[in-house]
Amino acid sequence: MPDLSAARPLGAAAPGPGWLAEQLPRPLAEDAFVARLVGLFDEVGGSLRARIDGVEHHLDPGLAPSPFVRWMATWIGVAVSSSLPEERQRSVLRAAGPLLGWQGTTKGLAGLLGALTGGAVEIRDGGGVYREGEAHPSDHTVRIRLEQSGGIDEQQLLALVRAEVPADALVELVVDTHTVEHEADEADEADEAETSVAAPEALAGEGYLPPLRGGPEIELPPDEPGDGPGDGSGSDR
Numbered sequence: 001m002p003d004l005s006a007a008r009p010l011g012a013a014a015p016g017p018g019w020l021a022e023q024l025p026r027p028l029a030e031d032a033f034v035a036r037l038v039g040l041f042d043e044v045g046g047s048l049r050a051r052i053d054g055v056e057h058h059l060d061p062g063l064a065p066s067p068f069v070r071w072m073a074t075w076i077g078v079a080v081s082s083s084l085p086e087e088r089q090r091s092v093l094r095a096a097g098p099l100l101g102w103q104g105t106t107k108g109l110a111g112l113l114g115a116l117t118g119g120a121v122e123i124r125d126g127g128g129v130y131r132e133g134e135a136h137p138s139d140h141t142v143r144i145r146l147e148q149s150g151g152i153d154e155q156q157l158l159a160l161v162r163a164e165v166p167a168d169a170l171v172e173l174v175v176d177t178h179t180v181e182h183e184a185d186e187a188d189e190a191d192e193a194e195t196s197v198a199a200p201e202a203l204a205g206e207g208y209l210p211p212l213r214g215g216p217e218i219e220l221p222p223d224e225p226g227d228g229p230g231d232g233s234g235s236d237r
Contacts (some may be wrong), residue, residue: 020045063091075150076100078112081152088150092114109164111143113157119147125169141170154180 020042021035028034057063064072066082069089073080078096080089095115100140102108122145126138142165149157158173158180165171173180 011030018042031127061090066075067192084116084151086136088116088118089120104164104166109161112164113144113146116152116160117148117150119150121146139170140168141172143172143174145174148174148177158182158188 019040021029024034024038058068061069066086066089070082073093073096076093076096080092093113095111099108099111106123106125110123113121124143135175144161154175158171161173162171
C-alpha cells in the first residue's frame with residue numbers, strides 16, 4: 001500500500017488546534033498539566049481525523065494521489081506504470097473498472113487499449129454468432145490497429161494483447177502504419193527449452209517417456225525376467 005501520510009485530498013481539512021482539549025470536562029480543561037498533556041495528542045489526532053474524513057476522495061480516480069491510483073488499479077488486475085502521464089493513469093483506472101466484465105471481448109480490449117494509448121483503436125477478429133452452416137471461415141487471427149502507442153513500449157502493448165486474446169489466437173498488431181513484430185527474449189527462450197517435447201522416435205530404447213509440458217520426466221522401470229507375459233511365470237500384467 002502506498003504511503004499516504006502526507007496526502008490530503010480535496011475536501012479533507014484538518015481540525016483546528018485545541019479541538020481535543022475543548023472536549024474535556026471543565027475541571028480537567030482548567031488544569032494546566034492536563035491541557036498540555038492532551039495537547040500532545042491534538043496534532044496527531046487531527047491528522048488522523050483529516051485522513052478518515054477524506055477517505056472517499058482516496059477512492060475517486062480523479063482526486064486520489066497518484067500512488068493510490070496505481071495501487072487501486074492492481075485491485076482489478078491492471079498494472080499502471082508510473083512513467084505514464086498522471087491523467088493517463090487516472091483514465092486507465094476509470095476505464096478498467098467498467099470493462100472488467102468485458103474482459104476477453106473486443107469491447108473490453110478496445111476500451112483498455114484506448115485508455116492506455118489515448119488514441120483510436122480498431123479490432124477485427126473474424127468471430128461472431130451465426131446460424132448453422134452460415135459461419136464464415138476464420139484464420140483465428142485478431143487484427144488490431146492503433147492510432148498511436150501513447151508513449152508505451154510497443155512490445156509491452158503486444159504482450160498485453162496476447163494476454164487478453166484466446167490462447168490459440170494469432171495476433172497482428174499495427175501501430176500507426178507499421179506492424180509490431182514479437183521480439184523473443186531470454187525468458188521466451190528458456191520457457192521454450194523447458195516445455196519442448198522430444199519426438200517419440202528419438203527416444204526409442206531409452207527406457208523413458210517424453211516429459212509432459214512443464215512436468216517431470218516419467219521414467220519406466222527396465223524389463224526384468226518374470227515380469228512380462230509369455231515368460232512362464234503366470235503373470236497377467
